[in-house]
Amino acid sequence: MSNERMARWMGPLALAFLVSIVLGFFVFAPSPPNQNASAASVIAYYQLHGTAALASIYVIGVGLALLTFFVSALRIALTGTGGGHDWMATTAFAGGILFIGAFAVNGVLHYALIQAAHNGRADMVRTLNFLDQNNQIAVFLGISVLALATGAAVLTEASLPAWLGWVSIVIGVLPVIGGLGFIALLALPVWMTVLGFMLGNRATKTAPEGAAPPVPRTTTPTHRRLTLRHH
Numbered sequence: 001m002s003n004e005r006m007a008r009w010m011g012p013l014a015l016a017f018l019v020s021i022v023l024g025f026f027v028f029a030p031s032p033p034n035q036n037a038s039a040a041s042v043i044a045y046y047q048l049h050g051t052a053a054l055a056s057i058y059v060i061g062v063g064l065a066l067l068t069f070f071v072s073a074l075r076i077a078l079t080g081t082g083g084g085h086d087w088m089a090t091t092a093f094a095g096g097i098l099f100i101g102a103f104a105v106n107g108v109l110h111y112a113l114i115q116a117a118h119n120g121r122a123d124m125v126r127t128l129n130f131l132d133q134n135n136q137i138a139v140f141l142g143i144s145v146l147a148l149a150t151g152a153a154v155l156t157e158a159s160l161p162a163w164l165g166w167v168s169i170v171i172g173v174l175p176v177i178g179g180l181g182f183i184a185l186l187a188l189p190v191w192m193t194v195l196g197f198m199l200g201n202r203a204t205k206t207a208p209e210g211a212a213p214p215v216p217r218t219t220t221p222t223h224r225r226l227t228l229r230h231h
């Protein structure tokens with residue numbers, strides 16, 4: 001698959017991640033126990049909602065896998081468009097990988113919590129639940145790096161609207177403001193979807209211009225006639 005065709009898939013890939021976040025956080029496992037909940041209440045919650053909580057992990061995991069393709073395509077789409085500032089594309093890619101990796105580690109920790117609750121391990125449940133509720137730092141760091149680098153690249157790219165770059169900057173700043181990181185986490189998939197469809201639309205418009213012209217066929221009718229005359 002060419003870079004242009006991959007760029008056209010960026011919107012659907014980001015939209016799939018958005019759907020996985022909505023399903024994982026708001027449909028399958030809403031209102032988990034807070035960080036100070038007792039071991040008994042945590043065990044009771046996950047024994048009742050354990051299947052749905054596991055489903056949320058798998059759904060978000062699929063979304064993260066698709067997001068890996070998105071951030072790879074984003075790096076290619078931003079490379080060469082920033083007036084010689086290709087480091088922005090590389091930094092955005094690094095932030096995306098950090099975000100995906102941190103989110104995946106959190107999923108592993110959440111899975112361990114569900115299994116501990118399912119097996120009635122009161123000695124482990126409360127500690128795992130506290131860690132599960134306080135493991136966002138790496139995720140927020142990935143959001144900041146990804147959004148800030150992408151916003152800077154968009155602001156130097158004339159073919160993309162400047163407002164999209166400023167929205168990216170705002171999303172990147174939110175995690176460093178106390179209590180607003182979760183807003184950035186919710187806004188990130190929406191922003192990715194808009195950005196993905198815009199980059200895909202740009203690739204669709206520029207693909208015909210970058211296509212190589214067809215090579216004309218060469219024929220030798222004159223030489224063929226001369227040969228017949230000799231005979």
